[in-house]
Amino acid sequence: MKLLTGGTILWERRLLEGHSLLFSRQVLGCIPDGMTEGLEAEHITLRTPCFVSPGFIDIHVNGAAGVDTLDATDAALDAFSLAMARNGTTAFLPTAVTSPEERLSAAADAVRRALGRPLPGARVLGLHLEGPWIDVAHKGAHPEPFIQETPDVGWVEKNADVIRFLTFSPCKDPSHTFLRRLLELGIIPSLGHSDASFEEAMAAIGAGAQAITHLFNAQTGLHHRSPGMPGAAAASDVACELIADGHHVRSELFEPLCRLLGPDRIVLVTDSIRAACLPDGTYEFAGRTVVLKDGTPRLPDGTLAGSALRMNEAVRNMRDATHRPLPEVVAMASGNAARLLKLERKGTLAPGFDADIVCLDEDLNVLMTFVEGERVWNTEDE
Numbered sequence: 001m002k003l004l005t006g007g008t009i010l011w012e013r014r015l016l017e018g019h020s021l022l023f024s025r026q027v028l029g030c031i032p033d034g035m036t037e038g039l040e041a042e043h044i045t046l047r048t049p050c051f052v053s054p055g056f057i058d059i060h061v062n063g064a065a066g067v068d069t070l071d072a073t074d075a076a077l078d079a080f081s082l083a084m085a086r087n088g089t090t091a092f093l094p095t096a097v098t099s100p101e102e103r104l105s106a107a108a109d110a111v112r113r114a115l116g117r118p119l120p121g122a123r124v125l126g127l128h129l130e131g132p133w134i135d136v137a138h139k140g141a142h143p144e145p146f147i148q149e150t151p152d153v154g155w156v157e158k159n160a161d162v163i164r165f166l167t168f169s170p171c172k173d174p175s176h177t178f179l180r181r182l183l184e185l186g187i188i189p190s191l192g193h194s195d196a197s198f199e200e201a202m203a204a205i206g207a208g209a210q211a212i213t214h215l216f217n218a219q220t221g222l223h224h225r226s227p228g229m230p231g232a233a234a235a236s237d238v239a240c241e242l243i244a245d246g247h248h249v250r251s252e253l254f255e256p257l258c259r260l261l262g263p264d265r266i267v268l269v270t271d272s273i274r275a276a277c278l279p280d281g282t283y284e285f286a287g288r289t290v291v292l293k294d295g296t297p298r299l300p301d302g303t304l305a306g307s308a309l310r311m312n313e314a315v316r317n318m319r320d321a322t323h324r325p326l327p328e329v330v331a332m333a334s335g336n337a338a339r340l341l342k343l344e345r346k347g348t349l350a351p352g353f354d355a356d357i358v359c360l361d362e363d364l365n366v367l368m369t370f371v372e373g374e375r376v377w378n379t380e381d382e
């Protein structure tokens, strides 16, 4: 058992002061500070004013700290897992973008192995497959030669034990046959990189699509007579990924979006690539060269190629732009994703939930991270 003392605890949806958090592999409870004496537990005392928060869940992250899902090695996933923990993320979906089939198969195999072995940091929850069944008109940084016209149901079925979330364009599946098969396989269908009209997007949502991938980015825009994918987001109840780096979507829109969609539907994602957590320079993404400069990685033509965002920064950006209470903003990076992925024991700090915990200072820098009760990151050890 561990007893974490000295921080303000984000307990369910409240801020709780003057309490310590008791946990083993799971959260056991919150104990008033005067009542912890004699408890047989490892005492961990936080020295600086800080928040004890549920760990973040990133459902869309290509890479960080020099590695990428498509590296497809155990060493890369180990480094990825640790980089996530340093940024306060305790569970994640390594994300593979449009690539040749052999690279996607290798990535699926690496994620399959990661699901069955201990990792040094954040827990892998499965694969987010982004593409290759997307629209060239909104390809973003996905390499056009590998975009495919017809969903390969056989390949998806073969890897259904690993794929947890799949981004595709509904234009590639007008009959919704593929979408319905995804639902049968327990894979969350998410609409993205798409030229879908409002009507096409609404039809796919009606057929069971559950999310929109990086809302506003790489999709049809919002026009008052042609409301596109963002219009379908507003008119439905799907979850919406948001890359809150201030580059992909203007931060002035964060608060209006919270009001339009409701804060419970916003799922903060980083969409970061291997350049994240590294200095400005030249890096690889999806087999192409990207340049990281002024906080954003871009292709030579200026197209945004993922991000260099860290999850704690996304939370900070959302807090600073909306001035909403911290528990509500943190839920956008944890509880909302847990609900979307149907994770019954992650996403909040409450009795019986996994002890996935991040300690953040008042500026939301990561101090310490615990995954299922084990301390996997401590900034003081760096």
Ligand code: FE
Pocket: 130, 140, 193, 214, 218
């Ligand atoms: Fe994308």
